Amino acid sequence: MSIITIVGAGMMGTAIGYPAAGNGHEIRLVGTPLDDAIIDHAIATHTHLTMKRPIPEGFKFYHFSELEKAMDGAELIVSGVSSFGVEWFSETMLPLIPEDMPILGVTKGMVNLPDGSLISYPEYYRTKHPGRRMRLCAVGGPCTSYELADHDPTEVCFCGDEPALLRWIKSLFECDYYHISLSTDVRGVECAVAMKNAYALGVTLAVGLAEKRDGKIGSLHYNSQAALFGQSAREMKRLLSYMGAREDSLMLGIGDLYVTVYGGRTRKIGTLLGRGFTFDEAMEELKGVTLESIVIATRSARAVKRKIALGELRAEDFPLLMHIYEIIVEKKPVHVPWAQFETESIG
Amino acid sequence: MSIITIVGAGMMGTAIGYPAAGNGHEIRLVGTPLDDAIIDHAIATHTHLTMKRPIPEGFKFYHFSELEKAMDGAELIVSGVSSFGVEWFSETMLPLIPEDMPILGVTKGMVNLPDGSLISYPEYYRTKHPGRRMRLCAVGGPCTSYELADHDPTEVCFCGDEPALLRWIKSLFECDYYHISLSTDVRGVECAVAMKNAYALGVTLAVGLAEKRDGKIGSLHYNSQAALFGQSAREMKRLLSYMGAREDSLMLGIGDLYVTVYGGRTRKIGTLLGRGFTFDEAMEELKGVTLESIVIATRSARAVKRKIALGELRAEDFPLLMHIYEIIVEKKPVHVPWAQFETESIG
Numbered sequence: 001m002s003i004i005t006i007v008g009a010g011m012m013g014t015a016i017g018y019p020a021a022g023n024g025h026e027i028r029l030v031g032t033p034l035d036d037a038i039i040d041h042a043i044a045t046h047t048h049l050t051m052k053r054p055i056p057e058g059f060k061f062y063h064f065s066e067l068e069k070a071m072d073g074a075e076l077i078v079s080g081v082s083s084f085g086v087e088w089f090s091e092t093m094l095p096l097i098p099e100d101m102p103i104l105g106v107t108k109g110m111v112n113l114p115d116g117s118l119i120s121y122p123e124y125y126r127t128k129h130p131g132r133r134m135r136l137c138a139v140g141g142p143c144t145s146y147e148l149a150d151h152d153p154t155e156v157c158f159c160g161d162e163p164a165l166l167r168w169i170k171s172l173f174e175c176d177y178y179h180i181s182l183s184t185d186v187r188g189v190e191c192a193v194a195m196k197n198a199y200a201l202g203v204t205l206a207v208g209l210a211e212k213r214d215g216k217i218g219s220l221h222y223n224s225q226a227a228l229f230g231q232s233a234r235e236m237k238r239l240l241s242y243m244g245a246r247e248d249s250l251m252l253g254i255g256d257l258y259v260t261v262y263g264g265r266t267r268k269i270g271t272l273l274g275r276g277f278t279f280d281e282a283m284e285e286l287k288g289v290t291l292e293s294i295v296i297a298t299r300s301a302r303a304v305k306r307k308i309a310l311g312e313l314r315a316e317d318f319p320l321l322m323h324i325y326e327i328i329v330e331k332k333p334v335h336v337p338w339a340q341f342e343t344e345s346i347g
Numbered sequence: 348m349s350i351i352t353i354v355g356a357g358m359m360g361t362a363i364g365y366p367a368a369g370n371g372h373e374i375r376l377v378g379t380p381l382d383d384a385i386i387d388h389a390i391a392t393h394t395h396l397t398m399k400r401p402i403p404e405g406f407k408f409y410h411f412s413e414l415e416k417a418m419d420g421a422e423l424i425v426s427g428v429s430s431f432g433v434e435w436f437s438e439t440m441l442p443l444i445p446e447d448m449p450i451l452g453v454t455k456g457m458v459n460l461p462d463g464s465l466i467s468y469p470e471y472y473r474t475k476h477p478g479r480r481m482r483l484c485a486v487g488g489p490c491t492s493y494e495l496a497d498h499d500p501t502e503v504c505f506c507g508d509e510p511a512l513l514r515w516i517k518s519l520f521e522c523d524y525y526h527i528s529l530s531t532d533v534r535g536v537e538c539a540v541a542m543k544n545a546y547a548l549g550v551t552l553a554v555g556l557a558e559k560r561d562g563k564i565g566s567l568h569y570n571s572q573a574a575l576f577g578q579s580a581r582e583m584k585r586l587l588s589y590m591g592a593r594e595d596s597l598m599l600g601i602g603d604l605y606v607t608v609y610g611g612r613t614r615k616i617g618t619l620l621g622r623g624f625t626f627d628e629a630m631e632e633l634k635g636v637t638l639e640s641i642v643i644a645t646r647s648a649r650a651v652k653r654k655i656a657l658g659e660l661r662a663e664d665f666p667l668l669m670h671i672y673e674i675i676v677e678k679k680p681v682h683v684p685w686a687q688f689e690t691e692s693i694g
Contacts, residue, residue, distance in 0.1 A: 073626025142573030152557070153685050155574035163693045179574070179685050183692040210499070226489030227502035227526075229603025237598065248692040251584065254601065262569045338500050338526050343592045345530040345595040346510045 001025055002172055005074040007067075009035040009042070009092055011051045013080015014146035019178040021058035027128065028070040029055075032085060037291040039063050053149045067096070076102050076169060083109035083292045086121060090128045099133040102165055104158070106139045109292065116306030120190030122160070124222060136160065137169060138186065140193035141209040141252050142259035148178065157181040157252050158164040159189040182247070183328050189243025192253030195239065198297035199232035200260035201270040202320045205334055208274020225261075231320050231341045237319050239304065266293035279328050301325035308319055316340065348372055349519055352421040354414075354440055356389070358398045358492035359453050360427015365496050366525040368405035372396040375417040376402075377409040379432060386410050400496045414443070422515060423449050430456035430639045433468060437475045446480040449512055451505070453486050455543040456639065459646040463653030465590065469507070469539030483507065484516060485533065487540035488599050489606035495525065504528040504599050506536040528595070535592025537585065539600030545644035547607035548578035548617040548631050549667045550682055555621020572608075578667050578688045579604055585664050586651065613640035641675060648672035663687065 006013050009031040017027040031039035039312050040198050042048040043063045062070040071077070075213055076304060081089045082161050111124045119127075122136035135161030150203060158173075159179050166182045196290050206224035210264045212216050222291050233254055240250050247312060262265055272282040283291070307313040315322055319340035326332040349372045353360050356378040364374040376384035389408045409417040418424070424444055428436050433454060442452060458471045466474075469483035484507030495501050503525050505520075507513050517527045530536050532592040553571035558564050564616050580601055607613055616638060619629040630638070648668050654660040662669055666687035674680040 008481055020565055047388055142577065143570055147568050150568075152560075152570045153574060153683065154551070154566050154570040155577065155688055157690075166693075178686075179689050181688075181690040181692070183669055183690075184694060206500070213499075220609075221494050221497075221499050222475065222606045223494040223499045225502040225609070226602045226606035227500060227604040230489065230502065231599055233601045234595075234598045237594070246583075246692050247584070248690055251577055251581045254580045255573045258576040258605075259573035262567075262572070296679040309511045336500065338502065338524075340525050341528075343504075343528040343530075345515075345528070345532055345593050347531060 002075045003028065003073050003254055004076045004078060004172065005070050006078040006080045008032050008080030008082075008085060009038045009088070010082055011048070014048055014051060014055065016078060016080070016106055016139070017059060018056055018149050019173045019271060019344065020152070021056045022175055023172065025172055026057045028074065029059055029064060030067055030189065031063050031064055032081060032088065034124060036063060037223060037247045050144055051149060053146065053290040071096075072273060073330065074101070076099050076104060076172065078104040079103060079107055081107055083107055086124070094125060094129060094132075094134065100135065102135045102169060104137045104139065104169055108140070108190075108194055109296060110191045110299065112303035112306075114306075116192050116303045116310060116312070118300070118303045119194075120187050122186055122190070125223065135162065137166060138190055141181075141255070142256040144259060146266070151177045153179070154181045155181070157183050157189050158169070159183040161186065162197070165235035181252075183246070183248060185246045185249050187243065188240060188249030189252060189329060191243065192236065192240055192249045193256045194243060194296050195300045196232075196253050196257035197255070197266055197293035198262055198300040198321060199236060199257055199325055200264070200266040201273075201289065201293055201297055202232055202262045202324055203228040203257070204267045204270025204335060205274040207267065208271040208276075209334070209336070210274075212275045227341065228320065228336070229257070229261070234343075235318050235320055242307075242313060251304045257259040258295075265291060269293070273334050276334070279331050280332070283311045297324050297328060301329070350375065350420050350424060351420045351423045351519065353425040353427045354383045354415050354436070355379050355427030355429075355432060357427060357429055358395070358641060360425065361395050361398060361402065362492035362495040363425060363427070363520070364406060365403055365498070366520045366522045368403045369522055370519065372405065372519055373537045374406045375409060375421065376406055377414055377417045377436065378411055379428060380411050383410060383691075389548050396659065397494055398496060399678060400493065413670055418443075421448070423451060423519065426450060426454055428454055428636060430454055430642065433471070434667065437472055441472060441476060441479075441481065447482065449482045449484065449488065449516065449591040451484045451516055455487070455537075455539045455541055456643060459650035459653075461653075463650045463657060463659070465650045466645070467534050468539070469533055482509065482512060484513060485537055486516060487536040487603070488528075489603040491606060491611070498524040500524050500526070502526045502602070503526070503584070504530050504536055506530040528599075530593070530595060532593045534590065534597050535596030536599060538590060539587055539592060539596045540603040541643050542583060542586065542647045543579075543600050543604035543607055544613055544640035545647040545668060545671055546583060546604055547611070547613040547670055548640055548644055549579055550575040550604070550608045550618075551614045551617025552621040554614065555618040555623075556681070556683070558618070559622045574685065574688065575667065575683070576604070576608070581690075582665050582667055589654075589660060607640075616640070620674060620681050623681070625680070626678050644671050644675060647677070
């Protein structure tokens with residue numbers, strides 16, 4: 001039995017503890033300073049305030065003020081913060097974690113550098129703490145927290161630099177409903193499963209366009225969704241190939257694109273935009289909903305635009321991402337460039 | 348203005364005439380000997396009997412007995428038959444088509460040879476008519492007939508051996524809602540968009556499994572669907588790469604997989620199997636529905652099994668397809684091999 005300390009008591013931070021708790025490990029769930037209500041609720045009811053599920057045996061709950069106690073004897077720290085907690089985790093938490101302690105991050109996202117490069121959060125943390133040893137691993141792949149908590153069959157990938165460490169962490173979490181691939185392609189895995197947020201927004205434009213056409217909310221058409229899904233796969237492949245990502249990472253991103261088109265908040269904004277809402281109107285409509293997808297879409301598009309300006313990528317290879325940029329940054333109306341998706345594979 | 352003669356008045360054979368009719372071309376829709384009711388209905392009402400849509404101006408209707416008249420002056424023949432009409436088209440129609448006449452086939456499918464090779468219908472027709480010149484092109488990509496008829500944005504690929512001919516055929520059909528990529532990778536395109544039938548069945552097992560778990564028809568979970576979608580993409584890539592298909596063809600197959608998971612009859616059988624129906628029970632439930640996906644799934648799986656027996660492919664690279672074979676050929680119950688989908692990408 002191992003002790004796993006999860007910092008960040010949001011839905012995904014909590015849900016990843018379920019398979020490990022089921023394997024008999026002790027899960028110490030520590031709220032960030034923003035999670036006090038979640039921790040109070042968990043202590044009082046042994047259920048999760050926002051995920052609205054019972055929390056399994058094997059979990060113990062800690063306020064952030066009890067961090068030291070929660071980390072005492074831990075063999076693995078899980079970063080359960082959302083992408084909006086990355087700076088906090090970097091500045092406040094990382095210096096508190098011993099250099100030889102393995103860290104597994106569930107935070108999905110990536111960062112664009114001024115030269116147009118896209119890097120993963122583990123890489124980003126290293127830029128913030130040069131010289132510090134950090135045994136950073138991360139989770140990627142199609143996984144919604146509430147389905148994981150419900151023991152639905154789920155396939156993810158743990159990535160990191162140390163194969164033996166990855167295999168050990170896998171042994172803590174692997175169970176009959178949570179299946180874990182391993183990869184040392186950290187940038188490829190993390191950027192693939194981040195950039196799908198941009199493209200899920202792209203695919204779901206077709207949901208709103210169909211509703212607008214039919215004048216009927218809930219009307220579903222699939223040729224147009226499939227065209228956008230296929231184009232998303234093409235553009236993700238082009239960008240990931242350019243970045244040197246492995247093919248396995250692309251496939252993970254394609255599975256993750258699928259779940260994001262169906263399972264999440266990104267679909268809501270894509271649908272509203274497709275219906276004809278301006279970006280600002282759509283954001284107003286969804287007030288209060290955190291839209292990491294917008295952050296990621298903007299970063300992806302800015303990175304690719306920079307690489308295009310540098311002559312390293314071609315705009316005609318990314319017509320969908322360029323249109324997403326027009327919509328969310330330049331506030332232009334939706335006008336999907338269908339004809340630009342055509343390819344010629346001759347010879 | 349050109350004259351395009353479509354042989355086969357089913358839904359897809361008819362629907363592909365819509366964009367060309369809109370472009371001002373004359374569309375002569377010829378029923379096969381099985382299509383008399385459709386042609387009678389079209390003549391009487393100018394609507395399609397089974398697609399239940401008005402047929403645009405520019406269409407003329409012919410019974411098969413009037414084939415000669417319908418072909419007089421035609422510049423392109425479209426084969427509109429389903430995969431169950433392939434033998435009829437090969438034996439009865441091909442000998443009637445002049446050798447220099449371009450042919451565009453909408454029939455989706457592929458054939459497995461005794462050595463485990465998979466070939467497209469254009470290639471299959473050539474094996475049946477050795478020495479005969481046939482200018483065979485084909486359509487692949489995510490397109491349901493009724494959405495095409497409704498002018499929904501649709502992206503497909505025309506493939507064939509002659510680039511100039513492909514570009515000319517594209518000019519007849521391309522319009523603001525029907526977008527056409529071109530490829531000379533005939534086998535890659537056609538087999539990618541055929542084998543997705545097998546995998547769509549695989550993905551939709553998760554739909555039925557979730558319903559069974561929740562005891563509720565219509566219950567939807569996405570982690571498991573996404574896991575199967577990602578695994579499908581991986582296995583399709585492995586098989587298509589082995590066949591020498593181009594990457595663009597795989598991407599087309601991924602878009603086509605998406606539309607088939609949502610738009611078609613394959614979802615029905617996958618869902619029933621996932622709920623716990625045996626294959627025979629599921630087929631009984633769907634009596635009367637033509638299930639090309641079962642034919643294709645069986646062909647794909649038999650081909651891969653043969654290549655495995657020959658030592659050219661590895662069973663562990665195709666766990667989902669092997670399970671689909673167990674379900675539909677060996678009549679075994681659904682027991683998705685989730686753990687076998689895990690990969691290691693180390694180094």
